[in-house]
Amino acid sequence: MTDKRVSFSGLLLPAALLAPQLAVTAVFFLWPASQAVYQSLLRQDAFGLSVTFVGLDNFVRLFEDSSYLSSVQVTIVFSAATAILSMSAALLFAVAADRVLRGSTAYKTLLIWPYAVAPVLAGVLWWLMFNPSIGIIAYILRGLGISWNHVLDGDQAMILIIVAASWKQVSYNFVFFLAGLQSIPRSLIEAAAIDGAGPVKRFFTVTLPLLSPTSFFLAVVNLVYAFFDTFGIVHATTNGGPGTATTILVYKVFKDGFIGLNLGSSAAQSVILMLFVIALTIIQFRFIERRVHY
Amino acid sequence: MAEVSLAQVRKIYPGGFEAVKTVDLAIEDGSLCVLVGPSGCGKSTLLRMIAGLETVTEGTVTIGGLPVNDREPAERDIAMVFQSYALYPHMSVYDNMAYGLRNRRTAKPEIERRVREAAGLLDIEAMLARKPRQLSGGQRQRVAMGRAIVREPKVFLFDEPLSNLDAKLRVQMRIELKRLQRKLGTTSIYVTHDQLEAMTLADQLVVMNAGRIEQIGTAMEVYEKPATTFVASFIGSPPMNLIPAASDENGQYFGETGSRILRLRSSAERIVVGVRPEDIHLGEAHPGEATEPDSVAFTVEVSGVEPIGAESLVHGHTGQGHDLTIRVPGYAEFGAGRKLMAHASPKTLHFFDAGNGRRID
Ligand SMILES: Nc1ncnc2c1ncn2[C@@H]1O[C@H](COP(=O)(O)OP(=O)(O)O)[C@@H](O)[C@H]1O
Ligand SMILES: [Mg+2]
Numbered sequence: 001m002t003d004k005r006v007s008f009s010g011l012l013l014p015a016a017l018l019a020p021q022l023a024v025t026a027v028f029f030l031w032p033a034s035q036a037v038y039q040s041l042l043r044q045d046a047f048g049l050s051v052t053f054v055g056l057d058n059f060v061r062l063f064e065d066s067s068y069l070s071s072v073q074v075t076i077v078f079s080a081a082t083a084i085l086s087m088s089a090a091l092l093f094a095v096a097a098d099r100v101l102r103g104s105t106a107y108k109t110l111l112i113w114p115y116a117v118a119p120v121l122a123g124v125l126w127w128l129m130f131n132p133s134i135g136i137i138a139y140i141l142r143g144l145g146i147s148w149n150h151v152l153d154g155d156q157a158m159i160l161i162i163v164a165a166s167w168k169q170v171s172y173n174f175v176f177f178l179a180g181l182q183s184i185p186r187s188l189i190e191a192a193a194i195d196g197a198g199p200v201k202r203f204f205t206v207t208l209p210l211l212s213p214t215s216f217f218l219a220v221v222n223l224v225y226a227f228f229d230t231f232g233i234v235h236a237t238t239n240g241g242p243g244t245a246t247t248i249l250v251y252k253v254f255k256d257g258f259i260g261l262n263l264g265s266s267a268a269q270s271v272i273l274m275l276f277v278i279a280l281t282i283i284q285f286r287f288i289e290r291r292v293h294y
Numbered sequence: 295m296a297e298v299s300l301a302q303v304r305k306i307y308p309g310g311f312e313a314v315k316t317v318d319l320a321i322e323d324g325s326l327c328v329l330v331g332p333s334g335c336g337k338s339t340l341l342r343m344i345a346g347l348e349t350v351t352e353g354t355v356t357i358g359g360l361p362v363n364d365r366e367p368a369e370r371d372i373a374m375v376f377q378s379y380a381l382y383p384h385m386s387v388y389d390n391m392a393y394g395l396r397n398r399r400t401a402k403p404e405i406e407r408r409v410r411e412a413a414g415l416l417d418i419e420a421m422l423a424r425k426p427r428q429l430s431g432g433q434r435q436r437v438a439m440g441r442a443i444v445r446e447p448k449v450f451l452f453d454e455p456l457s458n459l460d461a462k463l464r465v466q467m468r469i470e471l472k473r474l475q476r477k478l479g480t481t482s483i484y485v486t487h488d489q490l491e492a493m494t495l496a497d498q499l500v501v502m503n504a505g506r507i508e509q510i511g512t513a514m515e516v517y518e519k520p521a522t523t524f525v526a527s528f529i530g531s532p533p534m535n536l537i538p539a540a541s542d543e544n545g546q547y548f549g550e551t552g553s554r555i556l557r558l559r560s561s562a563e564r565i566v567v568g569v570r571p572e573d574i575h576l577g578e579a580h581p582g583e584a585t586e587p588d589s590v591a592f593t594v595e596v597s598g599v600e601p602i603g604a605e606s607l608v609h610g611h612t613g614q615g616h617d618l619t620i621r622v623p624g625y626a627e628f629g630a631g632r633k634l635m636a637h638a639s640p641k642t643l644h645f646f647d648a649g650n651g652r653r654i655d
Contacts (some may be wrong), residue, residue: 191382
């Protein structure tokens with residue numbers, strides 16, 4: 001691998017180049033993050049009149065709260081399913097595109113479109129299609145003898161947000177998988193063909209292992225996406241319901257903080273989420289450094 | 295073990311480009327056949343059709359007496375060594391070599407035995423646990439060969455396997471490859487653009503140009519009797535000098551130098567006379583000096599000398615301005631502009647029809 005690093009001699013130019021990014025990070029990330037940490041250590045009474053310092057009590061309470069633990073469970077199911085569904089669909093499309101159209105753009109462009117759609121719109125779109133009274137998919141499912149009503153059925157609500165969230169992410173994954181596939185030298189696949197491996201075996205023993213750096217990167221990106229960026233989808237479709245069947249952690253932060261006005265608990269929840277992202281990012285960087293160049 | 299034959303084989307790529315133009319070729323069982331020609335002449339295309347990596351547009355490819363046009367690469371019992379080696383980067387050297395055997399459900403002890411044996415043959419036993427990226431270019435090359443050997447296929451196919459190595463290693467691997475091929479006795483087809491590599495390796499040399507076969511023969515046959523001006527200029531380094539000549543009712547004029555050469559049994563009006571750099575002998579030009587009766591003499595004006603160790607290449611041109619290269623032993627000290635007398639024995643001359651480039655005997 002060639003080293004693409006650029007080196008600067010002075011200090012002023014790099015500082016000037018970094019300044020806007022650092023400013024944005026400070027205003028929109030560091031400041032709110034520090035506020036969240038600060039808030040998570042406090043407790044306000046119901047009317048917001050008095051504030052007391054409670055230490056880690058907010059965190060302790062969270063882990064004793066069955067609704068929080070069930071939200072963790074919901075989030076794990078949702079995130080894992082979304083990452084798996086969106087990545088396998090994307091890989092399928094990428095393999096098809098790589099085979100049929102090495103280099104053609106029409107198919108690629110079509111698959112990239114969903115990525116430009118806002119999460120709320122993606123949610124509304126799938127919500128409409130699955131709408132029990134007017135949705136085309138609900139209609140088809142009814143034809144197949146499945147009664148669809150995600151307003152009442154928690155599992156179905158979960159499926160709805162998984163499908164909507166995955167659909168939006170497929171295009172992003174597709175681009176990376178396609179790039180990964182196209183960087184695998186054709187002679188490797190040919191060598192495997194001569195070595196007696198059929199298309200399926202070639203895929204699992206040569207192509208997929210060579211895509212593992214891409215897959216790992218995407219797994220992290222998709223998990224982070226499912227944890228955070230899917231707020232809009234949940235908000236627009238299920239509002240976390242029925243009951244708490246689709247209340248993922250990030251939605252619970254919003255619900256407890258803005259609707260329940262329990263700011264201390266909500267802040268503690270955001271801090272936990274933040275730690276989770278930091279952990280994922282560290283893992284990602286360590287693995288990218290070690291594993292990507294085989 | 296198997297013979298390979300191509301009958302009226304053509305390849306037209308989807309874009310409409312005809313990369314191989316109706317080729318016939320028979321390769322004997324156990325022999326090493328080298329396809330040589332300039333880049334883009336269709337060597338790889340031909341090899342890949344034998345491997346089954348490209349479809350055959352027309353004609354029949356036969357391996358061991360069986361037509362294989364409709365067979366998948368895996369069903370042809372061939373092994374191929376690629377220029378890029380195409381080693382599986384995520385597998386150890388051992389797994390790289392074992393992969394083909396595992397796919398064919400060979401028993402584990404047998405895989406182990408064959409991999410160890412091939413590794414011993416290629417001197418890579420110490421590297422079986424390493425990944426390809428931990429190997430040097432030459433070692434990767436050996437692993438690629440090992441992967442082909444363990445399969446014990448009917449035919450080995452090599453597509454410029456040594457091109458990515460440095461000059462010294464290339465010579466060493468070339469010798470080793472020849473030795474291995476002899477030892478294993480497996481029919482092999484080897485593609486290269488390097489005429490020296492081709493000459494030293496080939497039992498059967500196939501010279502290709504622009505999708506066609508120009509000549510098939512042993513290395514010495516091709517060298518001594520090039521069938522066309524293309525072969526004459528491609529095989530041999532430095533290449534054969536080709537000088538246009540005219541002919542009249544009395545015979546041929548050599549390079550319009552005034553030297554008359556023997557009459558040819560050919561109706562061609564315009565011919566090309568070929569003479570190898572090593573077949574020209576130099577002497578001082580003394581006006582009026584009688585030339586040897588049985589030699590063709592002409593004057594050469596030196597334009598430069600390249601010493602290459604044991605011998606020197608003298609570059610110059612004839613009175614009519616045709617470029618010539620002459621190989622002389624030792625270190626030749628001729629200044630530019632020096633006029634010399636050159637002699638060539640008529641026996642060493644080659645004649646070609648200037649119209650179609652074919653040899654006239
Ligand atoms: N897949 C392809 N599609 C179209 N043309 C091709 C393809 N592969 C090779 N060619 C063309 O066929 C000719 C012969 O190619 P190749 O067999 O690779 O030549 P060589 O190996 O002798 O250098 C070249 O002009 C090349 O551009
Ligand atoms: Mg080639």
